[in-house]
Each structure stands twice: as C-alpha cells, then as structure tokens.
Amino acid sequence: xxxxxxxxxxxxxxxSGNRTCPGCSLSLAYRHILKALDGKAIVTVxxxxxxxxxxxxxxxxxxxxxxxxxxASTGASAAGLVAGLKAVGRKDLTxxxxxxxxxxxxxxxxxxxxxxxxxxxxxxxxxxxxxxxNTGNQRSSSTPPGALSGTTxxxxxxxxxxxxxxxxxxxxxxxxxTASACHPLDLYEKVKKARGINGTRFMHVFVPCPPxxxxxxxxxxxxxxxxxxxxxxxxxxxxxxxxxxxxxxESMARKGGKLRPLVEYLSPQERFRNLSGEQIEKMQAxxxxxxxxxxxxxxxxxx
Amino acid sequence: xxxxxxxxxxxxxxxxxxxxxVEKQTLSKQNVKIIDGNQAAAxxxxxxxxxxxxxxxxxxxxxxxxxxxxxVESGELNAEYVAVESEHSAMAVCTSASMVGARxxxxxxxxxxxxxxxMLHWAAGARLPVVMACVxxxxxxxxxxxxxxxxxxxxxxxxxxxxxxxxxxxILDSIxxxxxxxxxxxxxxxxxxxxxxxxxxxxxxxxPTQDEVDAFLPAYKPHTVLDPADIRNYNLVTLxxxxxxxxxxxxxxxxxIRQLLQEALEKSLKVILQTGRDYxxxxxxxxxxxxxxxxxxxxxxxxxxxxxxxxxxxxxAEMLRKEGQDAGVLGIRVFRPFPRxxxxxxxxxxxxxxxxxxxxxxxxxxxxxxxxxxxxxxxxAKAVVRNFIVGLGGRDVKARELAAAVKKSVKSGSTPQSHPxxxxxx
Numbered sequence: 001x002x003x004x005x006x007x008x009x010x011x012x013x014x015x016s017g018n019r020t021c022p023g024c025s026l027s028l029a030y031r032h033i034l035k036a037l038d039g040k041a042i043v044t045v046x047x048x049x050x051x052x053x054x055x056x057x058x059x060x061x062x063x064x065x066x067x068x069x070x071x072a073s074t075g076a077s078a079a080g081l082v083a084g085l086k087a088v089g090r091k092d093l094t095x096x097x098x099x100x101x102x103x104x105x106x107x108x109x110x111x112x113x114x115x116x117x118x119x120x121x122x123x124x125x126x127x128x129x130x131x132x133x134n135t136g137n138q139r140s141s142s143t144p145p146g147a148l149s150g151t152t153x154x155x156x157x158x159x160x161x162x163x164x165x166x167x168x169x170x171x172x173x174x175x176x177x178t179a180s181a182c183h184p185l186d187l188y189e190k191v192k193k194a195r196g197i198n199g200t201r202f203m204h205v206f207v208p209c210p211p212x213x214x215x216x217x218x219x220x221x222x223x224x225x226x227x228x229x230x231x232x233x234x235x236x237x238x239x240x241x242x243x244x245x246x247x248x249x250e251s252m253a254r255k256g257g258k259l260r261p262l263v264e265y266l267s268p269q270e271r272f273r274n275l276s277g278e279q280i281e282k283m284q285a286x287x288x289x290x291x292x293x294x295x296x297x298x299x300x301x302x303x
Numbered sequence: 304x305x306x307x308x309x310x311x312x313x314x315x316x317x318x319x320x321x322x323x324x325v326e327k328q329t330l331s332k333q334n335v336k337i338i339d340g341n342q343a344a345a346x347x348x349x350x351x352x353x354x355x356x357x358x359x360x361x362x363x364x365x366x367x368x369x370x371x372x373x374x375v376e377s378g379e380l381n382a383e384y385v386a387v388e389s390e391h392s393a394m395a396v397c398t399s400a401s402m403v404g405a406r407x408x409x410x411x412x413x414x415x416x417x418x419x420x421x422m423l424h425w426a427a428g429a430r431l432p433v434v435m436a437c438v439x440x441x442x443x444x445x446x447x448x449x450x451x452x453x454x455x456x457x458x459x460x461x462x463x464x465x466x467x468x469x470x471x472x473x474i475l476d477s478i479x480x481x482x483x484x485x486x487x488x489x490x491x492x493x494x495x496x497x498x499x500x501x502x503x504x505x506x507x508x509x510x511p512t513q514d515e516v517d518a519f520l521p522a523y524k525p526h527t528v529l530d531p532a533d534i535r536n537y538n539l540v541t542l543x544x545x546x547x548x549x550x551x552x553x554x555x556x557x558x559x560i561r562q563l564l565q566e567a568l569e570k571s572l573k574v575i576l577q578t579g580r581d582y583x584x585x586x587x588x589x590x591x592x593x594x595x596x597x598x599x600x601x602x603x604x605x606x607x608x609x610x611x612x613x614x615x616x617x618x619x620a621e622m623l624r625k626e627g628q629d630a631g632v633l634g635i636r637v638f639r640p641f642p643r644x645x646x647x648x649x650x651x652x653x654x655x656x657x658x659x660x661x662x663x664x665x666x667x668x669x670x671x672x673x674x675x676x677x678x679x680x681x682x683x684a685k686a687v688v689r690n691f692i693v694g695l696g697g698r699d700v701k702a703r704e705l706a707a708a709v710k711k712s713v714k715s716g717s718t719p720q721s722h723p724x725x726x727x728x729x
Contacts, residue, residue, distance in 0.1 A: 039531055040531055041531070042403070042529050042530075042531070044399060051540060052540075054536065054539060054540075055536075055539060055540075056539060056540045056541065056542060056546070057536075057539040057540065057541040057542070057546065057554065057555075058539075058546060058547075058548035058549075058552075058554040059546075059548060059549060060536050060539065062536070063534055064531060064534065065529040065530060065531055065533075065534050065535050065536065066529075066535075066536045066537065067399055067402055067529065067537045067538065068536070068537060068538035068539060068540075069395060069398075069399065069425070069538070070395070070421050070422065070425055072391055072421075073391060073392065073395035073422065075392070076357075076387060076389075076391070076392030076393075076395035076396050076399075077395045077396075077398070077399040078399070079357075079385055079387070079392070079395075079396050079399075080355070080357065080385070080395060080396035080397060080398060080399030080400040080401075080402075080407075081399045081400065081402070081403055081529075083355045083357070083383035083385050083396060083400050083405070084354070084355055084383075084399065084400030084401065084402070084403035084404065084405035084407075085403050086383055087354035087355050087382065087383050087400065087405040088354070088403060088404045088405055088528075090403070090530075093531065110388060110389060110392070111388070111389070111391070111392045111395065113388070114387060114388030114389070114392055117388070118385070118386065
C-alpha cells in the first residue's frame with residue numbers, strides 16, 4: 001500500500017519544541033525517517049545540526065536511543081553498534097547513522113567508506129544542507145559553485161559539488177537512494193524499504209536551510225519542491241544495481257522531462273546573489289545534462 | 304634485550320601481602336607456554352571472552368590483530384572482529400559496541416594511538432570499560448618503529464587507567480585483570496608493554512585455563528545499554544552548570560561529570576589492588592601492589608623505571624651491589640591512577656632516587672620523574688631526585704650505562720639537577 005498523508009503512522013518519535021532554526025527541513029526529514037523506522041532503531045550522530053536538534057542534557061526531544069559520536073567517527077560508531085548488537089544477540093534493531101554533508105562528504109568519508117566496504121548492516125543517511133551550517137554556514141564539498149558562505153564570502157565557491165551518492169554507489173551497496181525533506185512520503189517509503197534490506201544502505205537527503213541559504217523561513221517546502229522541478233535535485237533509488245527515478249522526478253520524466261528554469265530555484269536564495277547571467281546559463285546547462293543522463297539511465301527519452 | 308630469561312615467579316616481587324599459595328603456583332606452572340608479548344596479549348583478550356574486537360595493524364602491534372583474527376575465524380573465539388580502516392574508527396567501534404553491552408578490545412601503537420586520541424577522551428568521558436593493549440613505540444617525526452613510551456605517556460591525561468607490564472606474563476595477566484577493573488569502575492584501561500623488547504621477545508608464560516579465568520572474570524553486566532525499550536542518550540551536549548530535567552530534578556553539569564571521572568580514577572586504586580590480590584590467590588602470582596620493588600626498603604639509593612626498563616635496572620642494581628654500592632629498584636606498574644601515597648610511603652627513607660624515563664615532556668623532564676617528585680612533595684621525603692632520559696626510539700639501554708648514571712648521581716650528592724640528563728651520547 002502506498003503511503004499517503006492519511007495512512008502514515010501517527011506515532012511521533014520527534015517531539016515538538018526542538019532546538020532547530022525556524023523552517024528547518026532537517027526536522028521534517030528526521031520526523032519521517034524515525035516514523036519509517038517505527039522507533040526500532042539506535043541512532044548515531046556526529047557533531048552537526050542534528051546534535052542541536054537532539055537537545056541539551058538532561059532534556060531531549062527525540063524518542064529513540066542515541067549515541068553522540070565525534071565528527072569523523074559516524075560510520076565506525078555505527079559499525080560498533082552493529083557488531084555489539086550482534087555480539088549480545090539483538091536482532092530486531094536498525095542501526096541508523098545520520099550525519100550532515102560535512103560529516104559525510106568531508107570529515108566522515110573515511111569511516112563511512114570503511115563501514116560500507118565491509119558491507120556493515122546499517123542505514124546511513126546524509127542530510128545535505130550544502131554547507132557547514134551548525135557552525136554558521138561555511139563551505140563544504142557539497143556547497144554548490146557560486147554559493148556565498150562564511151569561507152567563500154566574496155567570490156562564492158568556485159569548485160563543483162562532490163557527488164557523494166555516486167561515490168557510495170561505487171561501493172556496490174544493496175540500496176542507494178536520494179530523497180528530499182520536502183517530499184516526505186517518498187523519503188518515508190525509501191527509509192521503510194531500506195529498513196528491510198540487509199547490508200549497507202545509503203541515502204542522500206536534500207534539506208533546504210533557510211538561514212544558511214538565505215530565503216524566507218516560510219519557503220522551505222517551496223524551495224525544496226523547486227529544487228526537484230528544476231532538476232537541481234533528482235529523486236532516485238538504486239536497488240541491487242537497478243536504477244529508477246521516483247516521485248516527482250519519475251513523473252517529470254514520464255511526461256517528457258521538461259524542467260522549470262533553474263533561475264526560479266536560484267533567485268529566491270541570497271547565497272546565489274552574486275551569480276552572473278553567464279554563470280546561471282552554465283549551471284542550467286550542467287543541470288540539464290545531468291538530468292538527461294538520469295532519464296536515459298531510467299529508460300526515458302527526453303523530448 | 305634481557306640478559307636472562309625471566310620466569311615470572313622467579314622475579315623478586317615484594318608487594319604488600321604477596322603470600323603466594325604454593326599449590327596454585329605448581330598448578331599454573333603446568334601450563335607454561337613460550338610465547339611473545341603480542342601472543343600473550345591476544346591470548347589475554349581471548350581468555351577474557353571479548354565480544355567485539357576492532358583493530359588496525361601497526362608495527363609492532365600487528366601480530367595481535369593477526370592472532371585475534373585467527374581466533375575469531377577459526378571459531379576458537381566467539382566474537383565480532385571488525386577490520387576497521389583506521390585506529391580512530393577502531394576506538395569508535397569499541398565505544399559504540401560497549402554502549403550496547405559488548406565487552407570490547409583493541410590494540411595499537413604509537414601513531415595509531417595518537418590517531419585515536421580524540422576517541423580516547425570519548426571512551427573515558429562516556430565511562431565505557433574498553434580495554435586496549437598499547438605496544439609502546441616511538442612517535443615521529445622522524446619515523447621510528449622501535450620502542451619507547453612516548454606514545455602512551457602522551458595519552459596520560461585522557462582519563463584512562465594505564466598499566467605497564469614488565470614481562471609477557473604481566474601482559475596476559477594485566478589484560479584479564481583490566482576487564483575486572485574497568486567493568487567495576489567504568490573507566491577504560493590501557494595495558495602498555497614495550498615494543499619488540501616484550502612484543503617480539505619470547506619468554507615462558509603461565510597460561511590459566513578458561514575455567515580459571517571465567518571464575519575470576521564474570522560476564523560484563525553494564526549498568527546501561529542503548530535500547531528503544533529504555534530510551535537513553537549518550538554524550539548529549541552538556542552545559543557547564545547543572546540543569547533541571549523534565550521532572551524538575553537537578554542533573555549534573557559538565558564539571559560534575561568530569562569530577563566523577565576523577566573520583567572514579569581515585570577510587571580505582573583500591574579496585575586495582577583488590578583485583579591484583581584476588582588474581583594472585585587464584586593463579587599464584589601476586590599483583591598486590593601498584594609497583595614491584597627489589598631491595599628498596601634497605602637501600603638509600605633507589606632506581607625507578609616503568610615497564611621492561613625496570614628489569615634492565617635490576618641488572619644495573621646487581622652490578623652496583625657487586626661494586627659495593629647498594630641500590631634498590633622500583634618498577635612502576637600502575638601509572639594512572641598514580642599511586643602517590645604508596646610511593647611516598649615506600650620511598651620515605653631513600654636518599655637518592657634516580658628515575659629513568661623512556662619518554663619526555665618536552666621543555667620539562669621525563670613524565671615518571673615529574674609524577675614521582677609531585678608524589679613526594681610535602682611528605683617529608685628528603686631524597687634527591689634525578690632524571691635520565693634513556694632508550695628513545697629503540698636506543699639500546701645498557702645496564703652498565705644505568706649503573707654509571709646511578710653512581711654519578713650518588714656522587715653529585717645534594718647538588719640539584721637543572722635539567723634531565725640524556726643517556727644518548729655515551
């Protein structure tokens with residue numbers, strides 16, 4: 001049965017009143033991730049916005065057991081939980097490692113790659129807000145070109161984004177997927193599917209960040225939806241090597257693959273205010289090229 | 304290298320109430336194996352029935368990882384072996400596995416230990432009873448793979464208990480004891496032993512049976528495990544000041560949690576002693592004190608060292624005695640917590656204390672010397688304490704050099720030493 005807003009579990013594992021910023025899409029994503037795991041999980045979290053969300057001792061807003069672990073160690077911490085649970089004979093729990101793009105693409109990639117190469121039985125979710133947002137918005141290897149940040153304050157970032165999902169797919173994992181906080185039912189379905197698979201499951205979740213990207217707190221979902229409609233974010237999953245587009249990306253492809261102009265996504269965000277027309281054109285071309293590759297991979301023909 | 308083969312029970316041990324039951328001694332001698340230090344460490348972990356092992360090979364620790372892998376793959380040991388991609392990850396695996404209730408073990412050396420540094424703080428701060436073997440090796444730069452104790456001394460302030468073994472018997476025995484200590488006081492334990500001098504030197508080791516170890520070391524029963532049925536959160540952000548929880552109960556601030564760690568280490572002194580004594584009554588080898596001594600009570604001159612270096616000092620003391628110079632030897636086994644009172648008591652009549660360090664706190668002096676001086680301060684001890692830095696990066700330590708340094712120190716009388724002297728250009 002397809003999950004809808006009407007039949008999704010009402011049980012909450014993320015209580016209201018957490019410490020995230022207004023309009024935070026990580027809250028939205030985390031809420032649906034924990035629902036999909038039905039709370040039967042142990043979570044490990046490195047230093048990140050999620051640490052803030054989890055609260056300050058002795059108060060927490062999250063109803064799942066959690067390990068706060070040092071920045072570089074998320075994948076290894078998960079491997080420790082998996083090995084420990086196996087050693088003590090617990091078989092019913094999912095180990096969820098969840099880290100930001102800094103903790104995944106950058107400082108945490110060694111431990112993550114190690115755990116994935118060992119085919120550790122866990123679910124790793126990277127929530128990507130395209131920068132070091134917990135320390136107040138500095139560039140990460142997931143910050144897009146042209147974006148202003150605390151450490152790319154004048155010119156904006158020059159280099160392209162690191163494609164972490166492709167890197168993780170190269171580990172020959174049983175399940176790799178992208179998702180967006182602003183498409184919560186697709187996210188929920190994917191986490192639920194990942195829960196039932198053995199081995200390392202990797203998910204990349206796009207989480208728009210109003211204070212970091214500088215758009216209105218009330219526009220989080222709008223920005224997230226525009227990201228998919230412009231092809232900036234493509235929703236897909238790779239199950240045992242089988243690639244398929246999902247949710248809005250799938251229906252866009254089915255209808256011929258027409259994208260909304262990228263500028264509609266870029267212009268509401270102050271971080272892109274320095275982009276020239278030429279830069280935007282280049283970005284548009286890059287997004288289209290990538291989108292057509294994905295369509296082709298999924299067996300669609302672009303019109 | 305050692306001049307003589309040291310059979311543990313032949314080593315002069317004086318320590319508290321170290322009456323060794325004769326029958327047990329005979330019994331344990333039936334299982335004597337000739338093994339190197341790394342084999343002793345792997346065997347100690349196996350006999351402790353560790354459940355999760357995570358380690359990354361590094362010279363000279365590598366054979367420990369290979370030995371344990373073999374135990375696990377052959378089915379001799381029922382444990383999860385996680386072949387991690389780094390030492391930082393090794394300790395992260397151990398801490399997280401410990402949080403769900405598994406008994407964990409790792410081993411490393413030098414740069415591996417340095418790479419683990421952040422996680423060492425995390426293990427102690429989270430009060431997890433992880434045990435590790437540290438095969439002491441010099442730290443770069445420049446590269447050096449041979450022995451000194453700079454690696455573990457550099458981790459002195461991470462909140463771990465540190466035990467230093469003087470021979471392979473002590474490596475095996477200390478690892479088994481380490482679990483009983485760690486799981487009582489919830490402080491991780493590092494069992495340190497000298498690279499090559501012990502790790503790759505074979506000597507007779509009396510190996511207890513699994514039944515004997517099981518009787519001494521019960522299964523790990525953690526006070527807390529992570530479980531959705533009883534939701535807990537490890538290592539949340541904690542403010543400086545105490546703070547109310549949802550029920551209005553005032554809970555610890557960061558300072559209180561840190562103070563509890565210090566108190567746990569202070570309290571562990573008693574636990575270490577009791578554990579050593581209990582071990583002694585079972586196996587006929589006494590660990591009834593924080594250090595071992597040879598001829599210290601009667602001697603005006605005492606040589607202090609740690610690990611296998613103290614065994615070399617025994618040879619030096621013997622040489623000095625032959626020349627008519629009386630010298631005792633004190634080998635430190637427990638470096639953290641530092642047994643201040645016990646050391647001050649036994650050294651109260653000494654006139655000359657010569658501390659040989661295989662480490663140095665750059666800009667000051669050897670760590671063992673500093674610690675010892677601090678222990679004697681204010682106790683009325685009148686000894687002149689002199690410090691020599693020896694054996695760094697595997698430099699051979701000759702007993703005659705140690706003896707010469709002792710003679711020189713005694714001759715200097717009460718003239719203070721302005722800085723530590725190096726036994727490097729002789």
